[in-house]
Amino acid sequence: MNIILIGAQGSGKGTQADLLSQAFGVRHIATGDLFRQALQEKTKFGLQAQVYTDRGELVPDEITVAMVLHCIEEPESAHGVVLDGFPRTLAQAQALDNELQHIGRQIDATVYLNVSRDELLSRLAGRYICRAHQHVYHVKFRPPKVTGVCDLDGSELYQRSDDIGEAIERRLNIFFHETMQVLDYYREQQKLKEVDADPSVKQVQAALLSQLAGNIF
Ligand SMILES: [Zn+2]
Secondary structure, X not given: OEEEEEOOOOOOHHHHHHHHHHHHOOEEEEHHHHHHHHHHHOOHHHHHHHHHHHOOOOOOHHHHHHHHHHHHHOHHXXXXXXXXXXXXXXXXXXXXXXXXXXXXXXXXXXXXXXXXXXXXXXXXXXXXXXXXXXXXXXXXXXXXXXXXXXXXXXXXXXXXXXXXXXXXXXXXXXXXXXXXHHHHHHHHOOOEEEEEOOOOHHHHHHHHHHHHHHHHO
């Protein structure tokens, strides 16, 4: 089963993707991690992408799609995948479908973790990250033992500049605009499922599993 998990930053998407991966024995493919790894290990895709990242440009969709597809074809993905962080745009969703068709695969379900704008704002506004290892804290949901200090390595905690004020608003506007088009695309294919992701991690996971149960049995 191949699943796409879509959600804004702060929707708990990474956590839910991990839980789904364990529940269904499918491989969690986080495209952000995939890129970092490809760049670090200077793989074929890493070298192709580096040309663009060195110039401060976005990596073209063809490279991202090829990299994701390569991952889907690996033996570790035999039971399926849960895609996290891709596709972000309508063009990427269409390109992904095209390429999957060539290898006789398809997306079985797309799940949207729906978090209200107000809830996202309050989650993101409370986020702090440590300087040494980017460990993530939250003033409300995961406060450090000592204010302003990382529990794990003692380094200073700070807020990312794009987690503050107008920058969050701008980031959310872009996310919602692009995501709505992707959601419409999968809705037309009758593959879209929506989960209210305002409640706790456990409640969201239960809702997710029940939504996807129809795809397995
Ligand atoms: Zn830390």
